[in-house]
Amino acid sequence: MVMINNKVKIKTTNLNVYYGDKQALNDVNLEIHSKEVTALIGPSGCGKSTYIRCINRMNDVIDICRVTGSIEIDGNEINKKEIDVVSLREKIGMVFQKPNPFPKSIYDNVSYGPNIHGLAENKVKMDEIVETSLKKAALWNEVKDRLNEPGTSLSGGQQQRLCIARAISVNPEVILMDEPCSALDPIATAKIEELMDELKKSYTIVIVTHSMSQAVRVSQRTGFFHLGKLIEVDTTEKIFKNPNNKMTQDYITGRFG
Amino acid sequence: MSDEAHIVKSYEEELQNLNDSLIKMGSLTESQLADSMEAIIKVDKESADKIIANDAKINELRAKIDNQIMTVLVKRAPMAIDLRITISTLKISHDLERIGDLAKSVAKKIKPLPHDLPKELIGSLRRLGDLVQKQLRNVLDAYLNKSKESAITIWKNDEQVDDLTNTAMNEVADFLGKSKKNLELATHLLFVTKNIERAGDHITNIAESLYYLIEGEYLEGARPKGKDIEKN
Ligand SMILES: Nc1ncnc2c1ncn2[C@@H]1O[C@H](COP(=O)(O)OP(=O)(O)OP(=O)(O)O)[C@@H](O)[C@H]1O
Ligand SMILES: [Mg+2]
Numbered sequence: 001m002v003m004i005n006n007k008v009k010i011k012t013t014n015l016n017v018y019y020g021d022k023q024a025l026n027d028v029n030l031e032i033h034s035k036e037v038t039a040l041i042g043p044s045g046c047g048k049s050t051y052i053r054c055i056n057r058m059n060d061v062i063d064i065c066r067v068t069g070s071i072e073i074d075g076n077e078i079n080k081k082e083i084d085v086v087s088l089r090e091k092i093g094m095v096f097q098k099p100n101p102f103p104k105s106i107y108d109n110v111s112y113g114p115n116i117h118g119l120a121e122n123k124v125k126m127d128e129i130v131e132t133s134l135k136k137a138a139l140w141n142e143v144k145d146r147l148n149e150p151g152t153s154l155s156g157g158q159q160q161r162l163c164i165a166r167a168i169s170v171n172p173e174v175i176l177m178d179e180p181c182s183a184l185d186p187i188a189t190a191k192i193e194e195l196m197d198e199l200k201k202s203y204t205i206v207i208v209t210h211s212m213s214q215a216v217r218v219s220q221r222t223g224f225f226h227l228g229k230l231i232e233v234d235t236t237e238k239i240f241k242n243p244n245n246k247m248t249q250d251y252i253t254g255r256f257g
Numbered sequence: 258m259s260d261e262a263h264i265v266k267s268y269e270e271e272l273q274n275l276n277d278s279l280i281k282m283g284s285l286t287e288s289q290l291a292d293s294m295e296a297i298i299k300v301d302k303e304s305a306d307k308i309i310a311n312d313a314k315i316n317e318l319r320a321k322i323d324n325q326i327m328t329v330l331v332k333r334a335p336m337a338i339d340l341r342i343t344i345s346t347l348k349i350s351h352d353l354e355r356i357g358d359l360a361k362s363v364a365k366k367i368k369p370l371p372h373d374l375p376k377e378l379i380g381s382l383r384r385l386g387d388l389v390q391k392q393l394r395n396v397l398d399a400y401l402n403k404s405k406e407s408a409i410t411i412w413k414n415d416e417q418v419d420d421l422t423n424t425a426m427n428e429v430a431d432f433l434g435k436s437k438k439n440l441e442l443a444t445h446l447l448f449v450t451k452n453i454e455r456a457g458d459h460i461t462n463i464a465e466s467l468y469y470l471i472e473g474e475y476l477e478g479a480r481p482k483g484k485d486i487e488k489n
Contacts, residue, residue, distance in 0.1 A: 213334045240336050242473025252336040254268065255261040 009034035009174065009204040010055060015069035017050050017059065017228075024050045026228040027069070032221075037196055037205040039215035039236065042225035043251065048208040051225070052176045055206065056092040057085045073174070090117050093167030097179040099159035101151030101166075106143050109151040109162055110134060113170040129169055137165035138195050157188025164195065168203070175199065177207040181214065193218050212252050216240050224248045268333055272342060275325050279346050279353075282318040283397040286353045286360070289315065290393060290456060293360040294386035297449055300373050308364035315357035322350040337473075345470035349400070352459040352466070356393065359456045366445045378432060378446065381425040382453075388418055389453050392460045396467065405471045412464040412476060418457035425450045 010032040017025040025047045032038045040048045050059065057078065059065040071079040078088060090113070101109050110130045111120075120126035130147070134140040139161040143154070151162050160180060167175055177196075181189040196205055196218050209215050215222050216236060223233040224245070232245040243249045250256050263269040289308055296304040326347050329335060335343050374382070392411055399407035426447060433443035468476045 212336055241340060243337055249337045250261050253339045254263050254265060256264070 007034040008032070009074065010206075011070075011072045011075075012051075012054065013070040013072075015051075015054060015067070015071065017047070017054065017068075018066045019062070020064040024228055025054075028225075028228075028230045030223055030230055030233060032204060032206060034204050035200055035202070036221060037200050037207060037219040039219035039222045040206065040208045040225060041210070041212065041215055041222060041252070042231075043256075044210075046225040047228045048225055049178050052094075052178060052206055052208060054079070055174065055176055056089050056094055057083070058094065060085060087117075090170045091172050092174040092176060093170065093172040094176045095160070095163050095167055095178070095180045097182050099156055099163050099183070101154070101159050101162050103150065103152060105148045106134075106151050106154070106162060107147040110165050110169045113166060117170055119170065133165040133169040134162075136168055136195075136199070137161045138191055138198075139165055155188075157184045157191065160184060160188065160192060161195070164192070164199075168199070172203065174204045174206070177205065179208055179210060182210065189214070212240070224251060226251070268329075271325070271329050271333070272339065275322065275329065275343070275346055278318060278322050278325060279350060280397070280401065282315060282322065282350060282353050283393075283400070285311075285315055285318065286357050287390070287393055287397065289357050289360040291390055293363040294383075294390060294453075296367055297363055298374065298379055298383055298386070300367060300370050302368055305364040305367040309361055312357050312361040315354055319350050319354040322346065341470045341473060345466040348466045349463050352462045356456045356459045359452045359459075362452050363449050366449050369441075370445055371441055374442075374446075375432065378425075378428055381421065381428050382446070382450065385418070385421040385425050385450065385453050388414075388421055389457045389460065392418065392457060396460050396463045399464070400467055403467075403471055405468060408464045408468040408471070409476070412461055412468070415457055415461040418454060422450055422454040422457075 008031045010030075012028055012030050015025055015028040015030075016023065028047075028051060030051075040051060042048055053059045054067055054071055055073075059067055067079060069079065070077060073091070102112060104112070107130055110133050111126050114120050114126060114129050120129055131140065131144075134143060139158060142158060143149075143162075146153075151159065154162060160183070164175075164180075181192050184192065193214065196207070199205060207215075207218060209218075219236045221233065222236045222239040224231045224239065224243075224247075226247055232239065232243060232248045234244070238244075239248060240252060243252065263272075289311055292304060292308050295301070296308060326343055329343050333339070392414060395407060396411050398404075399411060429443050429446045429450065433439050465476050468474075
């Protein structure tokens with residue numbers, strides 16, 4: 001039995017997103033529970049990335065993008081002008097499909113965020129943050145003797161774990177992951193999945209994935225999107241054993257794509 | 258259920274092959290059960306030998322289905338309805354195999370029977386055998402048609418199987434009470450009756466698996482019981 005924690009961390013209500021005239025999300029009402037992994041699935045172009053980019057206001061950087069409706073984190077509205085997006089993104093980390101370490105040393109990749117946000121008063125404290133972040137990301141043992149080498153010198157799977165270390169270095173509350181394993185081999189994927197299991201004890205995680213079995217392995221709840229609409233959201237067990245909606249079933253069983 | 262076909266044609270074929278194997282196994286089990294009922298009533302020792310030999314075919318099919326299912330599981334990681342089809346087929350094939358085993362056990366009891374069955378015992382035994390055969394036929398049809406209603410009816414009808422078992426057992430006990438000479442025949446017949454009832458239990462299991470396949474939920478409540486008769 002999975003423990004289902006019912007505290008809502010993120011809540012979107014009537015969320016609509018437009019890229020110019022094109023509507024990418026249509027009245028999405030979704031509650032994401034605290035300290036759980038929520039998987040978002042659905043065919044390419046259905047709006048999964050658009051959805052998670054709303055949560056840390058990453059869509060702000062796209063000129064033609066317009067977001068309406070409500071996005072609450074811990075009950076506080078974040079879809080309004082007055083919100084300081086820099087401190088919002090400190091609370092909400094993001095990991096992308098392609099590992100994207102900065103062209104800096106492994107150490108600097110992890111210390112970058114804490115530096116900007118002034119989280120370490122001295123070098124000793126910063127060393128500590130870097131070490132714990134790398135340990136939490138299950139990368140420490142592999143890099144502890146080469147912290148000054150460039151982050152880009154790592155393998156793909158290691159780079160992705162470095163990006164996770166970077167995301168958790170600022171001690172966020174939410175981690176958004178957009179297909180974090182799509183470029184990784186099964187071993188690296190397994191390490192990231194194992195890591196998510198560990199991370200969800202402290203963080204709320206939202207993962208976009210095209211792998212149904214990954215969604216089953218890592219998540220407690222799953223939401224299925226289609227053409228910008230949230231079709232069904234339920235416990236992962238329910239979605240993959242016996243979904244309510246025929247469209248969900250046809251998608252996860254490979255009957256349309 | 259989904260009327261749509263898989264995008265991947267070979268996946269569709271694999272599930273179809275699985276379905277075909279199960280249907281084949283079902284009809285083979287059906288005739289083994291029918292033959293064993295006929296043979297016990299007629300005390301047909303020749304037919305008994307054939308039934309015993311034929312059981313291997315059912316076991317082979319079960320092994321084939323096991324393999325087909327392992328392949329589907331590793332190749333496709335089936336989800337939702339496909340997962341339920343795969344798992345239910347696995348369970349149903351094992352229940353069919355057990356029914357086959359029970360038909361074989363009945364056949365094995367025919368050979369040591371000392372003489373023909375007394376007329377007074379044939380009626381109940383035949384009724385029980387007919388009912389269990391009908392239940393098996395119905396559950397296989399229900400599987401073909403994916404009929405939830407039939408699954409429920411079959412599941413409920415197990416109560417009648419239990420009642421008829423009870424009657425048949427009582428008649429054998431009365432027969433035994435008449436004379437000590439009847440001991441050997443009565444012992445064999447009690448065993449046979451019990452085996453037919455057990456075949457009925459496996460049919461009920463199949464109805465349960467079928468219901469789960471269709472609905473994604475378990476049939477509610479405890480299995481129906483006939484008048485207080487001891488199971489297992
Ligand atoms: N920057 C953009 N400018 C214009 N349209 C965009 C932009 N980003 C996304 N879209 C459109 O919005 C819709 C949703 O895109 P989104 O990237 O959210 O889909 P997705 O579900 O993440 O797909 P995938 O699984 O392929 O990553 C698509 O029709 C896409 O073309
Ligand atoms: Mg995307």
